[in-house]
Amino acid sequence: MQPPYRVLGPCQAFRTDDGTEVVLCGARLRALFVALAAAGGRAVSTRALIEQVWADGDRAEGRNPDRDDDRDRTAALQALVGRLRRALGREVVVSTPGSGYRLAADPDAVDLYRFERLAVEGSAALAEGDPARAAVLLDEALGLWRGPALADLPDRETDPLLVRADQRHDRARRDRLATDLALGRATEALAPLAALAAGQALDEPLQALRIRALRAAGRPAEALAAYEEVRASLAERLGTAPGPELRTLHAELLADGTATTPAAPELVPGPEPVPASESVPAPSSEPASGPAPAHAPGPPPVPDPRYRSALPARLTSFIGREDELGALAALWGERRLVTLTGPGGVGKTRLALEAAETYKDGPVHLAELASVREECTVVAAVLDALGARRTQLWQGPSVPGAGSEEPFAEIVEHCAGKRMLLLLDNCEQVVAAVAELTQTLLTRCPGVTVLATSREPLGVPGEVVRPLGPLAAGTALRLLGERGAAARPGFVVGEDPGAAEEICRRLDGLP
Incomplete structure (x- = not known):
């Protein structure tokens, strides 16, 4: 159950008796609510509330609230408190001795404090060797974040509570990725780990976690390359060497190099596919006995049936959707972008996986975007799905309009001249970035077909939208x-x- 008072993102308030959302009209009223909710039930003085609610006005007017007569602000604050009481209920906003106010709520009724409790419990469970419980707690904690914390405060950047919340959010994200590693899901953690580590090149524990994930995912060569880049960055920027944790990890990589050098199990020719790693190697890296590009000189190229191993094995039977599956199979070769839309839980991902099995013109690559929360990490997730992960350390998220004019250049270079199906799953959280990437691929790489699942269409020219409804x-x-x-x-x-x-x-x- 979500807490009734929410400040992790645009503020929201819900009545505790019937769960009805309260409409908070006006920036000052929202700022007052956030200032009280951020106190977690503790009293906030009138002076502190005025400083938080009118911080932007003081800067614009050159006022100093410690010296200027702010009797008008006090009266205005009392009027705001009256409006907030009418919205939330008079018993919710309580006057306190000493001319202050507090929100009559337990800390757990505020999403910020519930997040902190769950994050601490999740971290403790991970330290105690219970990653399954840690994953549940951390998922619930991170699910409370809907955007920047305390977003409705005028001067949020100077609030020490914001610094603490952002630090704990960062810690919870890396703890959640560490649970994936402990649960044997290193492949799923690679893209978000790369994004998290990109802006923190000197954070040795985080870089060590990423290197461990690369090793656990069967990519020891990339793990060694990542270590070398961290070592070089530390030497260049700080004039120091890696610490004991990284050095020990490097020694372990060198010690078991012969056992872990192959990035994927050898593929044995034969009628039945042999499961491969999560990334499909380029044709030039296949064993000599495997099919070489010369085996398929003319268009359309003959697909290697072993590429089907790029899709996860389904653990249950596929029931229903026969008509939709047949319609999707009939579109291959006619349309290059198909988007399955519908509400969460309607079965978009499962239908997409079944439809991808019917694609016969080349390999299928699955990019799972459910864990991607920032648009700047879409490129990393897709490169990972294509088996073309970059090894250089990023210098932070890209800024639109700055830097390279070709943000998808490496993906385009990898896909150019190839036939493939790229399955982009759960696009709704980063739909703008996915739409831009898809349009670039369709324009620059004529052999690429894209099958996407999303709660809303991508809006790319030539897109075929297939809405999914409930089962009969x-x-x-x-x-x-x-x-x-x-x-x-x-x-x-x-x-x-x-x-x-x-x-x-x-x-x-x-x-």
Whole structure:
């Protein structure tokens, strides 16, 4: 359950009795609410509230609130408090002795303090060797962030609480990536780790975590290259050598080099595919016995069936969506951008994976963007999916309009002249960056086809949008029966068809 008072992003307030969202009209009113909520139930003096709510006005007018007569501001603050009480309830904003106010709420009712509690508990669980519990706690903590903390305060940059919140947010992000590593999900952590480490080249523990992830993902050569870049950066910028943790990790990489040098298991020719690593090597790096480019001289190139291993194995059967699957398969070769849209849980990702298996003109690369929260990390995630990860350290996120005019140059260079299907999954959180990348690829790389899943269309010229709706009643019952039997042996939908139909109806037919 989300906390009723939220300041991690644009402020939001909900009545605690019925959960109705309260509309806070006006920048001053929102600033007052954030200042009180950020105190976590503690009293805030009138002077402190005036400084926080009118900080921008004082700067513009050259005022010093410690010297100027601010009786007008005090009266204005009292009027704002009255408006906030009418919005939230008189009992929520309490006057305190000494001319101050507080929000009558436990700290856990404010998302900032709930985040801090969950982040601390998640970090402790990770330290105690329980990464599964740590992942649950940290996911819940990070899920509370909807944007910059204390965004509605006029002078938020000078607030020490903001510094503390941002530091703990950064720590929670790296702890969450460390749990992925502990749970054997190093591949999923690579792109967000690269983005997090890009702007912190001198943060040795973070760089060590990234190098460990590269090693665990079967990329020891890249791990060694990353270590060398960190070492060179420390020497150039600080005139120092890596610390004990990095040196020990480097020695371990050198010691087990012969055992971990291959980036992926050897692919054995034969009718059945052998699972490969998460990134598909370029044709020039295939074993001599594998198919070489000379085997497919004419268009369209003959795909290597072993590329199917780039897609994750499905652990359950695929039920329903036969018409949608057939329609998608028929589009290959006719349309180069298809976007599956629909609400969360409708089955976009599963249908996309099944449809990708029908693509026959080249390899399929899956870029999972669910964990990508910043548009500047989209390039890293796609390069990782293509098996073309860069090894140089980034100098921080790119600024639109500055620096290179070709932000996707490396992806274009990798894809040029090749036939492939690029599956971009869960694009809705970074849809603008994905749309720009997709349009660039379709324009510059005529052999690339893109299949995207998103809650909204990309808006790229030539896009075919395929909305997914709920499952039909019969299909939903069949799916419920199969999944129910897997969870509880002997479960049969027919034992109580009315109840089963009611469950499907209440779930709106979503898988």
